[in-house]
Amino acid sequence: MKHESVVVLGLPESGKTTFLAALWHQMKAGKVASKLSLVKLKAVESEHLQAIEALWVKAKKQDRTFHSKNRTAVMTLRTADGKDFDLAFPDIAGEAFGGIWEDRACSEEVIRALTASGVMLFVHSSEYNAPNWIADFSKLNAKTGGSFKVGEPVPWKPRLAPTQVQLVDLLRCLQEEPLHVGPRKLAVVLSAWDQASDEGRSPADYLEAHMPLLHQYLTHGLDEAWQFRVYGVSAQGGDYDNLGDETSAEAKRLQALRVPSHRIQVVHGDASSHDLSEPLVWLLEGIA
DSSP: OEEEEEEEEOOTTSSHHHHHHHHHHHHHHOOSOOSEEEEEEOGGGHHHHHHHHHHHHTTBOOOGGGGOSOEEEEEEEEETTSOEEEEEEEEOOHHHHHHHHHHSOOOHHHHHHTTOSEEEEEEESSSSOOOOOTTOHHHHHHHHTSOOOTTSOOOOOGGGSOHHHHHHHHHHHTTSTTTOOSOOEEEEEEEOGGGTGGGOOOHHHHHHHHOHHHHHHHHHTSOTTOEEEEEEEESSSSOOBOTTSOOOHHHHHHHTOSSGGGGOEEEETTEEESOTHHHHHHHTTTOO
């Protein structure tokens, strides 16, 4: 049996864990057409996946304190033509990737995960740090967590850099030692796509309009042997409640769906489906 791995990248709260929770539910429930099916899961990962799935089904936001530890889910999946393979899916805290940008360092565990040939880069479609004008005094003041006066130096930390700047640097690091492993396939996942789809753009066009630096790097900065696609993914289908909050009308609407996987939307180009395995299948094409 072949062993394939996909590394999942993204800054904190970019949608990685929600995607994994929804993927696990979809693979386990088998209620929607999918290009992959679940054969088994390593028992050691069961508790973690059951916990995040339970929150997803209840339309509750994931508990960030629960996910401070890096974990790797290993699922045995089956392709449409009946061939089985093991897929390692690391659920690495977003702070680990932020540390690469801020501290220029990461752990051996993260380095091992980052050598996968398939890369999923998660970018929240609406909640990201956009470039600010210097004149935007009040917003800059709020982000730095303090007050300052005109003419005084403004305190700055690397994590305040625009999201697309941090992600471009992360992609650049993947093409240099010790993370360089040759050509890769990259699936850029615009999470919370339900909050962006009203613009009527394709995911690729949305990325170009809202994060032009990242889009430019993807089209002209990546090694020419790399391949990439941009997906719009709504793994939730709407707004989830915070833990401890009363159930909102939106959460009740989502809970009322007879097939929870119908909350999910995956968009590439003009095509749309409920199948979260689509970006994975594209990343892993050629395994059979």
